Amino acid sequence: MSTLEQTAAAGELTEHHHGPASGIGRWLFTTNHKDIGTLYLWFSFIMFLTGGCMALMIRAELFQPGLQLIEPAFFNQMTTMHGLIMVFGAVMPAFVGLANWMVPMMVGAPDMALPRMNNWSFWILPFAFAMMISTLFMDGGAPNFGWTFYAPLSTTYAPPSVTFFIFAVHMMGISSIMGAINIIATILNLRAPGMTMMKLPLFVWTWLITAFLLIAVMPVLAGVVTMMLMDIHFGTSFFNAAGGGDPVLFQHVFWFFGHPEVYIMILPAFGIVSEIIPTFARKKLFGYASMVYATASIAFLSFIVWAHHMFTVGMPLVGEVFFMFSTMLIAVPTGVKVFNWIATMFRGSMTFETPMLFSLAFVVLFTIGGFSGLMLAIAPVDFQYHDTYFVVAHFHYVLVPGAIFAIMAATYYWIPKWTGRYYNETMGKVHFWLSFIGVNITFFPMHFIGLAGMPRRIPDYALQFADFNAVASVGAFIFGFSQLIFLYNVISCIRSGKKASSEVWEGSHGLEWTLPSPAPYHSFTEPPVVK
């Protein structure tokens, strides 16, 4: 313990007490995993609202057929920026923030393994997103080629701001890789005595595997944007058939990153739900070991399924068949997980607090998203569904009531531990039901208009799609504005919530609940012994 209090060498700021430093310096210079977790979570929420506003602009334009509010060119920028901001700015940082807060507390560590690098991982992000959002005000506008930035739309036909987009992606990649390295080092090296790998909470397990995925694929993303940069500015022809390259190569390299990336956005959600359901069912998680193996299998499979995003691009038949069947295999470990969650609840004494409501909605709605994914995996059928609203419905079902609901569940679940106070349960339930209804009104009709053939990323549509589009837009506004309830609930919880005990929940289990609420600034200065 004494070393912790020693004043560090010259060049470092000194800390005279156990608590946080005061003023803005606390947040700029912090090495504390809780402070950094908080920064990540607030940053993610701001990005969530920013990307959400863009989504509402898209839905407002699509409320009626014809062009009402925004120019088609700007519509393209909105779809692109909405996707990029939600993926890289909202969902990923939220999970990293939760990992920062919870992983050291769950494994019985004093902090993250490399605390200064932890701070750097976070503070790169605001700069990266400032640069990316600033492209909206540049000549030629922001990137307009979709979040998947397919060549040659993103090379030959891209606006000049694409250069800044590329460097912003590089910065996000650096941030993610350092964050992931830190999480792996913490889990592998800072576990309390007795905390064996097969005793790790599932949230920690899923993050360990997610961090591995991040380190494996973020460099590939860096590679593909570098090749774009070379093609645009330095005369190479990686993605240009005139020089012997191939635009399809772009899609292969991108999706080799992109498919593990979508699991990066869902595996930690699996972990969260696997923590919450046992607490509120007051039963041990059913099939712990199979959950771990299922997560690892999903991660492995994520590397060999990427081309199911490209069935219509013109691949050899053997490719179509291979990627079709490998994709369907993913349903097996995912089915194991869904089965285990349901079996955990079976004959449990369940209560339905807000985190549990979000987790239950996760299980049901994520499964719907999984099933539409299976439909899309069937190559010959995908020829019809490709690039329609059916795809939009599919991935929003796995990302909004999937990833985002899990993040909200996690916030409600752990916020008493973070702040020492309960949120307002009634307000939480109102937030849940409005979100649940809003999400389904928004995305469920998209299945129908997608199957009927409405293409995605187009600001106008044929008249027969009008009714469902109007409904979807109403749902989007319900969902969007109900997030303000969430914001209000969180702020009032921090300021004046009812005091929480250290267990917080009746059925809670695990090391994080042995710490007082709010958790002390330094988590486990002495490692707990896990039996």
Next chain:
Amino acid sequence: MTTQTYYVPTQSRWPILASIALFLMAFGAGNTINGLNAEQGGGIGVMLLLAGALAMGLILIGWFGNVIRESHEGLYSSQMDRSFRWGMSWFIFSEVMFFAAFFGTLFYIRTLAVPWLGGEGEKGVANMLWPGFTAEWPLMAPPDSETFPGPKGIIDPWHLPLINTILLISSSVTVTIAHKALKQGKRSAIVLWLAATILLGAGFLVFQAYEYVEAYHELGLTLHAGVYGATFFILTGFHGLHVTLGTLMLIIIWLRVMKGHFSAEKHFGFEAVSWYWHFVDVVWVGLFLFVYIL
């Protein structure tokens, strides 16, 4: 295994400064590169880029200096040492994946994209784009030879690249000998063998630069020379950048050895650099095989 002695540093200014420097570098590089195309001189961009790079250099010196001081003060336990080891190992794994993207690109282009353009295989219909184009590797005549004039010749693997292979492989041996010497506490031997490693690395870079000049001026093998040039330069170029970084790291380690840093038991900084050096060596073997010979 106890966490009681695990050192958690107090607040630090380095990360936020490094974030600002990284932002200056990225924003400056973006402006510089966009300025290249607009042909109006990206003056401000270059300034920002250089300022950012300079600041980043100074910050890294300060940050690493900080870590070295803490290490000398005995704040780091063996558990901390393991954190560093995990960190460096996973960083090298990320570098492996970075090169994997470019090797994958090379294999896809060679075995699928170019043959399809030449009319072979299941997607040989692509030949309709440039009828008469014949597939070959190395690709000397790209489909549109006016926009992308193919190279007149390619680098002969059995001259400079072979010498470079010998240089790099020997440097891996010398750095290992230096490591052995460090474990036995023979300081003069470490200095000598590390210096040899640095010279071998520098020699590699000189030959590589010479090879690039030859490629550009005599062989017409340029970035514009179609996809052969593109894959050639992106693979060898990024490898060269990594050798440059590795050589810089070796020089820093060499200076630290001369200042009396590292002991026979505790020398993770040294090991991290030698791991990195072996990694660039292995990448080179892959390059020699798949870019130059085959």
